[in-house]
Amino acid sequence: MEAVSSSLVALYRRRWLAVYLTQRELSKNHRKSYLGFLWAFLTPLLMIVFLTLIFSEMVGLRFRELTGDTALNFGLYLYCGLVPYLAFQETLSKSINSIRSNAGLVQKVILPLEVFPLTRSIAVLTDMVFGLVMLILVVAFLEHRINWTIVLLPLLIALQLVFTLGLSYLFAFIGTYLPDVRGLVRVSVRALFFITPIIWTPERLPENLRFLVDYNPLAFLVIAYRDLVLGGVIPDLSWALRFSIFATALCVVGFVVFARTKQNFAELI
Amino acid sequence: MAVISLKGVSKRYRIFQSWREQLKWVVSFGRSKAGREFWALKDIDLEVERGTTLGIIGRNGAGKTTLLRIISGVIQPTDGTGRLNGRMVARFALGAGFDDKFTGRENVILNGLILGIGRKEMLERFDEIAAFADIGDFMYEPVKTYSSGMRARLGFAVAVTIEPDILIVDEALSAGDAAFKAKGMQKMRDLQASGTTVLFVSHGMAQIKEFCSEAVLLHQGMLVSRGDTEQMIDQYRALISKTTVQQENQRDLDQSSELLDHHGRPVDVETPNGSPSLRHGTGNAKRKKAKLLDHHGRPVDVAALNGSPSLRRGTGDAKRKKAKLLDHHGRPVDVVAPEKDHGPGAPAVREGRKR
Numbered sequence: 001m002e003a004v005s006s007s008l009v010a011l012y013r014r015r016w017l018a019v020y021l022t023q024r025e026l027s028k029n030h031r032k033s034y035l036g037f038l039w040a041f042l043t044p045l046l047m048i049v050f051l052t053l054i055f056s057e058m059v060g061l062r063f064r065e066l067t068g069d070t071a072l073n074f075g076l077y078l079y080c081g082l083v084p085y086l087a088f089q090e091t092l093s094k095s096i097n098s099i100r101s102n103a104g105l106v107q108k109v110i111l112p113l114e115v116f117p118l119t120r121s122i123a124v125l126t127d128m129v130f131g132l133v134m135l136i137l138v139v140a141f142l143e144h145r146i147n148w149t150i151v152l153l154p155l156l157i158a159l160q161l162v163f164t165l166g167l168s169y170l171f172a173f174i175g176t177y178l179p180d181v182r183g184l185v186r187v188s189v190r191a192l193f194f195i196t197p198i199i200w201t202p203e204r205l206p207e208n209l210r211f212l213v214d215y216n217p218l219a220f221l222v223i224a225y226r227d228l229v230l231g232g233v234i235p236d237l238s239w240a241l242r243f244s245i246f247a248t249a250l251c252v253v254g255f256v257v258f259a260r261t262k263q264n265f266a267e268l269i
Numbered sequence: 270m271a272v273i274s275l276k277g278v279s280k281r282y283r284i285f286q287s288w289r290e291q292l293k294w295v296v297s298f299g300r301s302k303a304g305r306e307f308w309a310l311k312d313i314d315l316e317v318e319r320g321t322t323l324g325i326i327g328r329n330g331a332g333k334t335t336l337l338r339i340i341s342g343v344i345q346p347t348d349g350t351g352r353l354n355g356r357m358v359a360r361f362a363l364g365a366g367f368d369d370k371f372t373g374r375e376n377v378i379l380n381g382l383i384l385g386i387g388r389k390e391m392l393e394r395f396d397e398i399a400a401f402a403d404i405g406d407f408m409y410e411p412v413k414t415y416s417s418g419m420r421a422r423l424g425f426a427v428a429v430t431i432e433p434d435i436l437i438v439d440e441a442l443s444a445g446d447a448a449f450k451a452k453g454m455q456k457m458r459d460l461q462a463s464g465t466t467v468l469f470v471s472h473g474m475a476q477i478k479e480f481c482s483e484a485v486l487l488h489q490g491m492l493v494s495r496g497d498t499e500q501m502i503d504q505y506r507a508l509i510s511k512t513t514v515q516q517e518n519q520r521d522l523d524q525s526s527e528l529l530d531h532h533g534r535p536v537d538v539e540t541p542n543g544s545p546s547l548r549h550g551t552g553n554a555k556r557k558k559a560k561l562l563d564h565h566g567r568p569v570d571v572a573a574l575n576g577s578p579s580l581r582r583g584t585g586d587a588k589r590k591k592a593k594l595l596d597h598h599g600r601p602v603d604v605v606a607p608e609k610d611h612g613p614g615a616p617a618v619r620e621g622r623k624r
Contacts, residue, residue: 017382024371024379102368109366110342110358111383177295263345266338267282268295 006260010112018115025123044131047082048138051075062116073142079135080230081198084160084221088167089189094120095168096175096182103269113262114255118167125161128247135229147232156224156235159244165218166250169258176265196222271354272435273317273340278349280310280335280490309335311490313349322467324475324481324498328512331487333470337437340468358435358511366424369413373423376412376613381425394396394430401456402426403449415464417444426450436460437468442476474502497608 011018028040052075098116099106108115133155140146174181196218197205205213211218220243224235283304285291295611310332326334338344339351340357366383367376377398381391391456393553399408401421414424421444422445428436442453457480461467471477477484477498486493488508494501 013385014382016388017379020379020382020388024375028370104368105366105383107343109380109383266344 003259004256006245007112007255007262008136011114011118014112014115017111018119021115021119022122022126025042025119026126034167040127040130041134044079044134045138048072048075048079048134051079051082052138052142076135076139076142076230077226078199079197080226082221083128083131083135084225085130085193085196085218087124087160087164088192088218088221090127091121091164091167092171092185092189094124095171096185096246098168098172099176099265100179101269106269107266113265114169114258117172117258118165121161121164121168125157125164129157132225139229147229149228149232149234152234153230156221156228159240159247160221160252163221163243163247166247166254169254170250173254173258173261176268192216192218198222217246271316272321273315273351273353273468275313275315275340275351276349277561278310278315278336278346278351279308279340280339280344281347282307282309282331297353308490310339310346313492313496315485315492317466317468319466320461320464320584321463321483322469322481322482323339324477324501325381325468325470325487326472327487328500328509332490334439335490336487337439337468337470341437346623353435358433358437367420370411372398372411373402373408373415376425377423379538381431384431384433398423398426398430401452418446422449425453429453429460432460432463433465435466435468437469437470442470443471443473446617474505478502504621509570567574 030036056073056075095117195212202213227233227235285304293303294301339346368379378391402420481498484498485495486501
């Protein structure tokens, strides 16, 4: 317990370091390009355009028949599911390397190692927010509507941040102790793409496979974002409660494990 | 008040022969006894008073850097406790705390934030740091484009400008050129004067002697002794010569071929200060001339056993283990003390302090 509280104190004392590292994490991807920070918006926009063009016309026809929703733009439906999934994927791939890729700092100076998973989580979610903003704009442009439910998005993002932090701390620890897990994680994350309702719709799932959605925290995020941005409805609240409990537990466990093992990190890498 | 106090600090590393052992160790969170133990530090007690400049000397692998890493808190000791009463510790080792992808300026800010100095204050000090590092427009280029000298300059500039309570300098000034070294030395003297505690690691004994009021000698992970800088340097040199004399016997016939008297017994080679060791002292005393005289006091030709007049010859592959000195009658000669070139009555030859 002492390790955890001293970790939190250290984090608070170095909050400006966290802010700076987050900024740096965000600018890292764009610093060598001519358009710079514009890419934060351009990347999601281009992706939406491609998905809308390709899927709306080709796959979308069949999909509209299946769901019975004739007005549905499958490209947007798909992108809205991809937003939380991509953030999840980024979180894992970045957090698992978060200690090793900062070896220069970890081994040579004293700083609260907790900042690395934290700043990476925040950077990933910030990038995701740019994607969401573009999605909302495109929905407004193509379908001439903005659902009032988007005012609830900050709540959902906050919930997702708790979940992301838990993942980050846990996988930062795992990636430092057992670097070989990286390959396993990459494969699992790909598999998760297919068992999460991103390219398929959960309504048509056979009853004996319902657990794939019910016990899948990622499925909650995907469906909740769709409800808020595309559907204009409030997500299932009992499911939201279950997700919150799970996310909080994950965050606590992840942080405690990290705080208790971090003193060995400098030697392990 | 002791700024640094270490009690019974030991550091053990494990060396694994196979990945299986390592995995076992990692999975058990370090509780497994797998692998071979290596003690980088053994039972170190060290107290450093405020304002002291402590030199840390020892051979490569003696544990100097491990000790500094424990003091700075980057790694944890296996046993023992370390306590620091400093507000801020700046450790300056080559390339420490720099992120290669970012510019020098960004790294300066980053280092300030790591040490807990606000961004604003760091920006205020930036000009001072830039002036001290004196690397021109490279300040705005990524650190990966820097030469090692520039890295050293920037790192040192940051470490000294933030006015830490404890400054740790780990063998890094050596990458700078003479002008920068002089500037760095001056800055360190200023810090000393203002009461900063400095831990100084260097293999440059001249620097150690110039700076440190005290020194500790580390050998094979143990703190051998602590005391006056000159004495520690003497001990260190004795240690070096003890461990290298074997190699020198092979390599350096001029200095260490065994000299036998005409009874076949080894003779002492007398050095100007009368010590039996071939290398000794602070290194300031240098022998300028050595002459071999026969028992009439006349200089003798040095004749080697195989009849060659030179002591060193050939490709150097063949090594002579023993060499006898013969006079022109072919008899072995006594080796007497080399002549002192300051005339009779002059004490040991001393060149004075090397600068």
